Amino acid sequence: MDPEGPRVKDDPHIKMMMAGSTLRKVKSRSWKKQRHFRLLEDGLTIWYKSRWAGKGHTTFSIAEIEAVREGHQSEVLLCIAEEYPANLCFTLVFQGRQGNLDLVADSPEEAQAWIQGVRKLIHKAENMDEKERLDQWVWDWFQKADKNKDGKMNFKEVRKLLKMMNVEMNEDHALHLFTMADKSGSGALEIEQFVQFYKMLTQRDEVWKVFQDYSADGEKLMLEELENFLMLEQHEGERSSQHAQELIDHYEPSESAKKQGAMSFDGFQMYLCSQEGSIFKPELRGLYQDMSQPLSHYFISSSHNTYLLEDQLRGHSSLEAYIQALKRGCRCVEIDCWDGGDGEPIVYHGHTLTSKILFKDVISTLRDYAFKVSDFPVILSLENHCSVEQQTVMAQHLSQILGDTLLTSLLDGQVPQLLPSPQELKGKILLKAKKIGGRDSSVDGALTDEVSDEEETANSDAETLSTEETPAASVNHSAKKSKSKLSQFLSDLVVYCKSVHFHDFEHSRLNAKCYEMSSFSESKAKKLVKDAGPEFVQHNKRQLSRIYPGALRTDSSNYNPQDMWNVGCQIVALNFQKAGLEMDLNDGLFRQNGCCGFVLKPEFMRDEGTQFSPERPEERQGYKPLRLSIQVISGQQLPKVNPKEGSIVDPLVRVEVYGVPKDQAKEETNYINNNGFNPVWNETLNFIIHAPELALVRFVVEDHDKASKNDFVGQFTLPFTCIQAGYRHIHLLSKDGTAIPPSSLFINISISELT
Template identity: 25%
Template structure:
């Protein structure tokens, strides 16, 4: 009986497989082919060129460029075993007859010719760095969790290969016998250290593997001045001319990414400010006053927050003397500038009132907020963030409101502070300390308020990291994405963008999911189901400002490795500039549905027409063969007078 049952299941499997291979092409594809082939059974070169220009909206030079595309298509197609049509016949007859319908569909499925995104850098890269979202890592050296994992240069290398532009290193004095005396480690945890020299060498080697735009090293500096000088020596020795040193200590405006191509930039708190902030915090804090919960959880993790040194008074006096000796701008005997003159992006202290800061063009800086504080503030829409920033700036002798009369609500005060700060300065948002397993938060929490550096654990795979990866597929994947103008600049009536306001619909996005292909090549026959082909369905979601977020999904396409859904979804978008299209394919199962691929695409970058959309594994690695054939249509509504607050 068992043998007979097995035979029946196998026969059922083979029958379903044969049936799956005979699925018809979606009607839209057949209609487009018929239209441009003028009702014929083949599409010639001229007709294909017209289809590419008129239907796809792609610009190609003419027949010569088309010949190159066709030649590349032939090579790719002949090498692809996923093609179920006669690839050997195609090169011989194309010039005489042209593309058949099957050839045409195979052409559409090739990502190289029908990608959903532009793979070239196309944003204006000459604006100040504060005008860009930056692909940012958190504790970039950790291989796993935040408490017991190993530190290594391997996660740094992997991040740089993916296009991450901001690498974080925690620097501590090393008690080992190594000549450099500096280690990289997550302090006050059980993580193992890695030598700073190892990290810097790997950064030099892979910094511009994916992108030529600048790499920023954010340093959590726990070093004494003599070790800071050692860091400066190592940085000059290893990076050489790649290391950017600003000509002035206080920049009035950050340089542009374009002007800093192939350069490495240092961001940390200058040494003198570090010590001054220590004395300020000690004078403000009572003997029993505790740190904030995040800081208490991890100890002194953040050098760009109000910090306090752990050295005793004698060591502090020694450090002061050492700092005085190295604080001038004179290179040492090896031609190395002092540590503080390596710092381009200053973290930490501001002076004067917040009112003056919004008008002051003399200094730009970086400020860090924890995810926890920013989330709490955004949810309460006002009071929490005002309270936190008031405490922070009070330590710096700053009044948030400067005793001025203000008619704004607390929520709008919050938005004004964050948005105006990020118009010139850099805001970094980092994961809360409780994320011991290196998970991440929703990145829009920071992006909506203009935060340039939303710092993520790149080893913390999950939906949040997929959204981050999706955002930075924009602008050719160079790691810098120009912020929308309404976030960069104050609006005509001195307003700022409020992501929580219900806005009119600005754009309608229509997404059609036609079919999928390639699972039979990347997965074993029994990966999803032992005795039958998979039952695939596709989730299509928008993630952005709260009013734009929506989830939809196709029907289940049963018993096939080659699903055809042919279903369309309509999304009404209020802030398309911040919207991400998240796509995930799953296999329906009796228990938990099986993962079958995912991707995330920035809506503002989508190319209209029929598009091949490759899918990725849960960690963001591109699957070799799996792809969806989709269509994108975008209709922009005439809402030019819409206020964004």
């Protein structure tokens, strides 16, 4: 069995990749080294090494590559553009937070072979069905375990393979399965026999049991039996009959079963492991929400200090950080601007050792990448520390580089009572910044009303110094500077997102315009949530609020965004560069609605006549608490925590609910000793959800450790409203939020009203 098949390997680009090429790997203007690259026989792995480095080599999988950029499309390749023409250069962009690989070929033909070849392989990997994906995975393990590359695997190699695959198995049982698969009695398995061995090894008794409950003959599900399963277990009601036929057509591998209108166990298992059988309702993955409501009615995926790839003190400022945030669906990015040399404004975290990039390059990057994953508007949050002269340069760059993409005037010429909608603002970039006085000032003017919210934090907040605006070296400077000058040209570009100081909720209710918005440090926002939650909810029905991490988070850590979403804050800015629970929640909330970066708030957070208190969800109109019951049945092929160590994981599953305070809860299973391959828990965890519209559910798998903190294995987070009841698989994600197939959990979910 060769999962690649003859067609791909006959492709001239793939052939050239398999023959191998010497390419220059470039890390900086001075670091350019030759490496020999080739595509391995499995058609899935790229291998490379230095000609001088003895046996040392590196490999990575095509599955890890997200895209190939052609020409000078990275900071590194731009800095050597004079030395190497664009037609020799390309960049491999990896998923998650892994750094890019910048390469230079010897000829345009060789560059094209790699560019086109990798693109074809990515396309093939993305379009595999579940069976092909599993075949590819099995083939990959066979390649890894076949150390002497003879196309066969003896029992000693199989034993090592089981350890690599995270399974501790009784040796007698493993030998028994090996002997059954070794039909020729040669003492070694070829790939086809290895597939049989793998099937026996991965026999899913817990799925087989569910299948048997509905199959009259124990061998297949007739159409009516499958309908019964969909209606009774998967809670599909009336659509079960039409859906049953669709599932057979789509997932049943056996033509004879299809002709009988039946589904075999293989087809049943493939359906359960597919996206349709996953925990996430398929119809809510795409764009399904009303996008014609005012901007203030949506949660907006938002980034803080977007230019940073690492920490806030010495981290690397990079255009790549903007690209990574935008491709994760971010719709509000931040730019900290300071006076630079040669009259060109620069972007960096002021008064720290973070590196600097040019403002105009950031704007060019926004132009190129703002609308790759979503057509809906991008808000550009400006932290402006520049002189009037360089602010005018900024205004020129914004206008010239962005052109018509930049929104510079009211949509219909009328001062609005409500903000425009994401639909009306499609394809537009909006500037969020200070604006001089009213809408008719015409000269460079002083902002004499207040210092910015962030500056005020630096001057008066005893708890922290805001990293947002004023790092340590500039506290005194800021304290003196209560008047700041603003360029009229820059001021004129601010239309619907005018930054204003927040006084209190009553002042806003009586005086604020819908296009005025305030920024709050996390500590100030938390205090308002605690002291005046219902008023904060009302405020956010009309106006945008932006929350940003406090000053002590110099390591780029994050606060929990759920507290802010609970009161309807739209722009809850997180450090996208930092993986962890908080970014899992952000990714989870915005995984719905086509990953477009906008999620419509619940109706009780939009309707002016409805009062809502996160502390007292039971007081709202239409209050309907729900019971969530999760039977954690089993796990499949969990990844090793440390692939190089021999130890097998001792997995446990924890389910965490995030939402209003009454909904915050965690429950976990016991751990299973030494089995990351097919652990079975069969434990039920129960929750009561008081505000289902706001709740997020996070499934976490950890490696139990008696002596120290448990190690993270994988997670998946989704909105409660997107959960499908019934027997479901959860396809786990890495710490970085990237897929780790075929790792999954098998669960049975039931959701019911409290009686």
